[in-house]
Amino acid sequence: MKIIKGGVTAAKGFKASGIYAGIKKKRKDMALVYSIVPAVGAGVFTTNIVKAAPVKWDMNLLKQNKAIQAVVLNSGVANACTGELGDINNEKMAKAVAHVLSIPVSSVLTASTGVIGKQLPIEVIEAGSKKLVNELSDTKESGLLAAEAIMTTDTISKECAVTFFLGEKKVTVGGMSKGSGMIHPNMATMLGVVTTDVSISKEMLQAVVSSGVIDTFNMISVDRDTSTNDSLMVMANGLAENEIITEKNEAYYLFYAAFHYVTETLAKMMAGDGEGATKLLEVSVLNAATKEQAITLSKSIITSNLVKTAVFGNDANWGRILCAMGYAGVEFDPDKVDLFIESSLGKLQLVENGMATDYSEELATKILSHKEVTAIADMKLGTAFAKAWGCDLTYDYVKINADYRS
Template sequence: MTIKYIQGGVTSPKGFTSSGIHCGIKKNKNKKDLALIISEKECNAAAVYTKNQVKGAPLLVTKDHLKNNTAKAIIINSGNANTCTGDTGLANARKMCEFVANSLNYNTEDVIVASTGVIGVQLDIDKIKDSIPTLVGSLSENGYLASTEAIMTTDTFEKTLALELELSGKKVTIGAMAKGSGMIHPNMATMLSFITTDINISPTLLDKALKASVNISYNRISVDGDTSTNDMVTILANGLAENNLIDEENEDYLLFLEALKTITISLAKMIAKDGEGATKLIECTVLNAKSEEEGELLSKSVISSSLVKAAIFGSDANWGRILCALGYSGIDFDPLKVDLTFGSSVGDIKVCENGSPLNFSEEIAKNILLEKEIQILVDMKAGSNTVTCWGCDLTYDYVKINGDYRS
């Protein structure tokens, strides 16, 4: 059995249910703002957190609760980040875990917490407390869409996926949901993502697989250059697939890692495509880099460039901006060896060879760049490493959205 996508999300693996409701944090009563994911069995758990020095209270509480590498539930609110809220914010993050634990007869340390939304505003914890009975009562194997909707802020569509694979004769399922549209910049990873799986795997290898998948997916996207304060990726594995325990890096581990990378890359591309105000997904692939690290820094520099993003918005084949972005990446390379090619679903066109302009058709180039998904191929001719990062164009609407974000 190969890896295959199925319809679903965080409730697709055995033993998981979820819910999503409106509790009143968001003013719009039609928008859900509180989500819950639970497992019927204790899970091995791992997480990766933002590297921003300013971290939201939920991240600090989650880190503390995951010291034993286990968890059974995740509660998430949107509309308020619970960041820069002092001791009150920490107390509120802990209370969110306590509310769930008391309702489900779990240990408080078995519940982890996440928040997203406006920074610097105290969370109305009473609204969450009063909504816990409804939240718990709404738990369902079909709740993945409701919980995905409840974690959205400026997202324009739900980001939810599930896939299946076979390990030691057993069907293993991975489900995931994510949110992210603004404050997206590589550095782990300025968004929220919650992954569930019924795989039977040791905590050490679960943590290793999560970090490896994050490094080549969520850490390779950028929307606006802002690394957020609250963002993290978590994974819960409850073992109900009953595959042979994975406690060494064998063939089963490698297949699981491939599946995990597949789902996180797909979600990362969704986030980049859904950048605030964005109209186009930008995929920059650096070919023949000296090392993977250098390739990543070069590619990130291109997708993070405001001038490159603006040019793609305008369908302008202004390739000099790309070479410029490569030049300030901090990587030492020979500009006179670089080739640049633009591509999309309608074709591709090389615009630069060995650092010099080619006599290309501006009309053909514009038609290529008018598409919704744009590829930028950069051949460094310096090694044998290939790295891809994802971003989006920069539009007028980005400023509009962020100019009145709190209103």
């Protein structure tokens, strides 16, 4: 597997565009990702009962096994809690793109992100759709423009791409995502689009996507708030011309690894770019009794406001880590737990068998001062493990969210 530059336009036959349509005040606000041939589609979506109009639209299309050829996305307005008019406007957005591209409306997935409760400015969207189609291109630059156009409070655009070989055939997987706040994906995620030229059956593609997010997008949290709009949409157009993947063979697992790398990278970029964050925090739970236990414990640590503020303050307040494990709702023996912290500035054991070691607070503070920090909990119960990613809780998180709408 080789990591390459680029995002949604890296794979063969994919074009993208990102423009300013006029939904937001100044910044780019619409994006389009298009496959020159019909593609197999798959996706995972928010588990929130309150589902945005585009989420309902996409889940319905994918259930019907329609071929997918485009994803149109807007930022600024989430089109959630908008009633029937929201559904009508969402369909109008899909239709506008389908019309200009001369493809069936049932091949167009939609995604929206932004303020909840506002209606889409549908005339702006329709005019924007034409412009989006006009500007489609398969260059890296166009992929980047699309990634930029879906940003809200994000401070960096998020792209990733890799290539690998299936026999003689080079396969490419590329993706983009956005997400900075209201991030606590649960069987789904913020907005993400992954494109690939692999040839794969719909069933196998959905299997890769559904199991892939468990270790990646589902393991990040900025603020424990699962959004109404979380969507990860994947298109596989088959232009790599590999032998079509229809079972869990070697090719399946090679593709799985590539997909996993792209989504994990995007997930970590989102966690590290969490609203107001100064640091990416990785939590690694080792030697747990079960995978489920490892996941639950790592997510409980990564979501604790008290752990997050301590990390912001470079304070090795390990009691808060053990406390967050204790209320996670799973059984374990606190008197067995070892805790470590690690960054490129060093590694230190803070706790052995549930009690403080004689560690140096000075060294602990130094390790925590790096912008990527890992906390490791060794449960000494079994062999299962999990990793979760989050960020610190800072003054700027409060600032961004105290007046998000103004």
